Amino acid sequence: MGGLWVPQPFITTNSVLLWVALLCLAPAIRSNGPPQAILTLEPPWFNVLRDDNVTLTCEGFQTPGQDSIEWFHNGTVFPNHKDSYTIPAVSFTDSGHYQCRTKQTALSNSVKLQVFNDWVLLQVERLEFNEGESMTLKCHSWKNKPLHKVIYYHNNKALKYEYESFNYVVSQVNYTHSGTYFCTGFIGHFSHPSAVVIINVHGGASSTTKVVIIVSVLLIVIAIIAAALLYYYKYKKPANTPLELGKTEVENSMSYSLLKHTDNPEEELSGPSP
Numbered sequence: 254m255g256g257l258w259v260p261q262p263f264i265t266t267n268s269v270l271l272w273v274a275l276l277c278l279a280p281a282i283r284s285n286g287p288p289q290a291i292l293t294l295e296p297p298w299f300n301v302l303r304d305d306n307v308t309l310t311c312e313g314f315q316t317p318g319q320d321s322i323e324w325f326h327n328g329t330v331f332p333n334h335k336d337s338y339t340i341p342a343v344s345f346t347d348s349g350h351y352q353c354r355t356k357q358t359a360l361s362n363s364v365k366l367q368v369f370n371d372w373v374l375l376q377v378e379r380l381e382f383n384e385g386e387s388m389t390l391k392c393h394s395w396k397n398k399p400l401h402k403v404i405y406y407h408n409n410k411a412l413k414y415e416y417e418s419f420n421y422v423v424s425q426v427n428y429t430h431s432g433t434y435f436c437t438g439f440i441g442h443f444s445h446p447s448a449v450v451i452i453n454v455h456g457g458a459s460s461t462t463k464v465v466i467i468v469s470v471l472l473i474v475i476a477i478i479a480a481a482l483l484y485y486y487k488y489k490k491p492a493n494t495p496l497e498l499g500k501t502e503v504e505n506s507m508s509y510s511l512l513k514h515t516d517n518p519e520e521e522l523s524g525p526s527p
């Protein structure tokens with residue numbers, strides 16, 4: 254992490270203007286690193302049942318067949334150099350965080366995988382959502398055993414029932430979708446409830462809020478530049494302008510003539526007496 258070069262005497266107005274320019278340019282300078290590798294999970298659910306199959310794929314913009322990919326599980330390198338990693342039947346030790354990196358990229362996003370042991374699991378892509386995003390819930394059975402009479406619940410209230418297994422999709426979540434979820438389904442003659450999953454929906458910045466933020470930032474930048482310019486002209490301006498010089502000259506001559514007038518006026522009129 255290289256810090257910005259700081260000019261030593263930064264009291265002058267030119268330095269103020271330089272700092273304003275640097276503040277405006279800083280985001281562009283910072284984003285100038287290698288691109289991040291992108292790690293995805295397929296199927297996309299972070300929570301899976303024992304014996305499920307999952308595949309992790311690392312997109313790193315590398316030329317194919319280079320076998321130069323590094324994979325990390327819980328922060329430790331493990332021996333795989335392909336651009337994807339398939340776990341044929343997950344077990345508890347496969348839980349944790351995964352990341353990848355190629356020669357051309359920075360370390361990827363972290364992908365979480367959590368393995369459970371149950372008959373039925375309510376699967377989700379993640380537990381945190383932003384307003385406006387889509388959310389899919391999947392009532393999933395161990396070893397994909399046929400699942401019937403599926404019901405989804407939100408805050409203990411039944412949302413939807415279907416005889417055949419189905420996914421529950423919310424195309425645009427808002428804060429009312431936060432809370433607890435679970436599902437129930439029949440495997441053979443027995444009904445199995447899933448464990449409860451807690452979903453959080455965060456108030457995303459709406460487009461009008463974004464516009465307000467951008468306008469505020471612009472106004473602040475303009476105010477800083479205006480303040481810097483004012484400061485610059487105040488201290489660069491000579492102390493006595495020609496106008497002020499003229500004024501003092503007039504004032505001086507006025508007081509001079511007043512003095513002349515207060516000099517004994519009778520002397521002038523009468524003149525020297527014989």
Ligand SMILES: *[C@@H]1O[C@H](CO)[C@@H](O)[C@H](O)[C@H]1NC(C)=O
Nearest residue numbers: 304305306341342395396397
């Ligand atoms: C995992 O893949 C194997 C081989 O394709 C398949 O037999 C098995 O049913 C799959 N397991 C699950 C839970 O889908």
Ligand SMILES: *[C@@H]1O[C@H](CO)[C@@H](O)[C@H](O)[C@H]1NC(C)=O
Nearest residue numbers: 326327345346347348349350
């Ligand atoms: C990785 O971490 C998860 C949870 O922190 C743990 O359950 C799992 O056993 C760990 N696996 C390895 C191989 O370190």
Ligand SMILES: *[C@@H]1O[C@H](CO)[C@@H](O)[C@H](O)[C@H]1NC(C)=O
Nearest residue numbers: 423424425426427428429430
């Ligand atoms: C939240 O979304 C549901 C539809 O999924 C909609 O009926 C409801 O009006 C929304 N509530 C708010 C406060 O936006």
